[in-house]
Amino acid sequence: MTHEPSSLAAAHEGRAAAAWDLVRALSDHAATLTAAAPQAFALNDAGALIPVAPGDATAVAEWQQGGGWRLTAGVDPALASLVDLYLPICSATPTRPITLGHLGQSLDGFIATHSGDSQFVTGEENLRHMHRLRALCDAVIVGAGTVAADDPRLTTRHVPGPNPLRVVIDPMARLAGDYHVFQDGEAPTLYVYVRRYVTGHAPAPGRAEVLAVGDGPNGVDLAALVTHLRDRGCARIFVEGGGVTVSAFLAAGLLDRVQVAVAPLFIGGGRPAFRLPAADLLRECARPAYRVYRMGGDMLFDCDLRASADGADDGAIARVL
Ligand SMILES: NC(=O)c1ccc[n+]([C@@H]2O[C@H](COP(=O)([O-])OP(=O)(O)OC[C@H]3O[C@@H](n4cnc5c(N)ncnc54)[C@H](OP(=O)(O)O)[C@@H]3O)[C@@H](O)[C@H]2O)c1
Structure with missing residues (x-):
């Protein structure tokens, strides 16, 4: 037939x-x-x-x-x-919360060109996947560099599902207040800056709620931010980018899972995906348990950072619809 x-x-x-x-x-x-x-x-x-x-x-x-x-x-x-693919997030509750990071990178490890052009490194199916992650999570976090480059809305417009709380980390309070997330009112926005870097008036971008935090090992006290979000009922937190922000959460040990979508293109140089402390020896490197999903031409590595690779998943490739 x-x-x-x-x-x-x-x-x-x-x-x-x-x-x-x-x-x-x-x-x-x-x-x-x-x-x-x-x-x-x-x-x-x-x-x-x-x-x-x-x-x-x-x-x-x-x-x-x-x-x-x-x-x-x-x-x-x-x-x-x-x-x-989504069961680990669906299984998270206030007593078993989850924080998940995601990056879409080129074969040579970049998420954008030097000029910040990043739309789009990965394909349509991975974009829909990110909207699904937003819909399943209570909060979506991005760094100021992402807001400055993309002016994202951080909504779930490609899938049915609720919009999460939008969280923008802008350590030095450099962003202007005219970006979508501060003005459009499509979902609440929490704007986070580091108290020590700002003297004088506290920033007040658009309609966003403002939170001042201390500085931590990676510039921002991310643990305090996670505690703040948990206290307001965010059991599921999605760290969407960019590379600086996902790397900081990873280095601080605050991610339970990290997903890396690898797209079949070379960028040659630009904004790196992960920037982590370098290891001297391969045996010292983290090797998390992982699953692999195919999304169109992209391959998604779904890594469980709380489980070691020893005897874990066999890494078989499943095609996501
Ligand atoms: N492929 C993906 O998965 C993906 C996902 C999200 C974003 N992106 C792309 O990744 C790039 C951003 O990632 P990133 O790692 O550079 O940064 P990021 O993680 O989004 O943000 C981190 C830092 O960016 C700095 N920053 C850079 N330019 C800025 C500006 N014009 N205004 C205010 N702050 C700025 C801020 O640091 P200081 O204040 O300390 O300088 C901020 O703390 C963008 O091109 C975006 O399009 C790709």
Whole structure:
């Protein structure tokens, strides 16, 4: 049987939408699950999760206290890899929070050219992935360099789902107040600067709420910022970029996972993805457990920084819808 390209594309979109609906249902359900025993869930005709007995053949996912969500045999195999990618985030709750970083880089390790041109290093599927991460997380963090270069909106306009709290780290309070995140009102924005670097009036960019923090080992007391965000209910934090900001969170040991999407292009020079303290010996280097997902022409490494690579995932490549 042959298929028209348009019917294949429609089927693909339908599967991606169904998988995303399941991801959101699992995400929303996590905070309500408190029982110590494993709990299993199936999908009803309306696509809502309904409890079933553990081991039930129709169960699509099981919740394990302390371990979070795991997919079960009843899930449609065509949806499984997309759902699986997001389970660590869907499993995070106020008592088991998560902070995740993501960068899209070239084969030679850059996220933008010297001039700051970065739209886009990775492809459309990775862009949609970033919007999904925003939708699943309570807060999205970017550095001032990203706001200055891209004037991003940091919303979820490419996928159904809520906008997160937008957090901009501008240590020396250099940004003007006319960027989207400070003016558009599409989601709340928290503007963070370092108290010591600013004398005189506190900055007040547009409609943003302002938070002054101390300076830490990487210029900003990021641990204090994470504590502040947790205290206001942000169990899931997404550090979206740029390289300076994701590297600072990584170096400070504040990331639970880091995702690196590698795109098949060479930039030759520009803004580096990771800037980390150099190791002398390869045996001293961090080798996290990882999973690999294909997104169009890009390869996404999903690294679990709380697990060692020894005996962990086999790194098999799964195609994300
Ligand atoms: N591919 C991706 O995944 C991805 C994601 C996000 C962003 N990007 C790109 O990455 C680049 C930004 O990344 P980055 O590592 O350079 O910085 P960043 O992590 O976004 O921001 C960190 C630092 O940028 C500095 N900064 C640079 N230019 C600035 C300006 N004009 N105004 C205010 N502060 C400025 C600030 O440091 P000081 O005040 O200490 O100087 C700030 O603390 C942009 O080109 C953006 O398009 C790529």
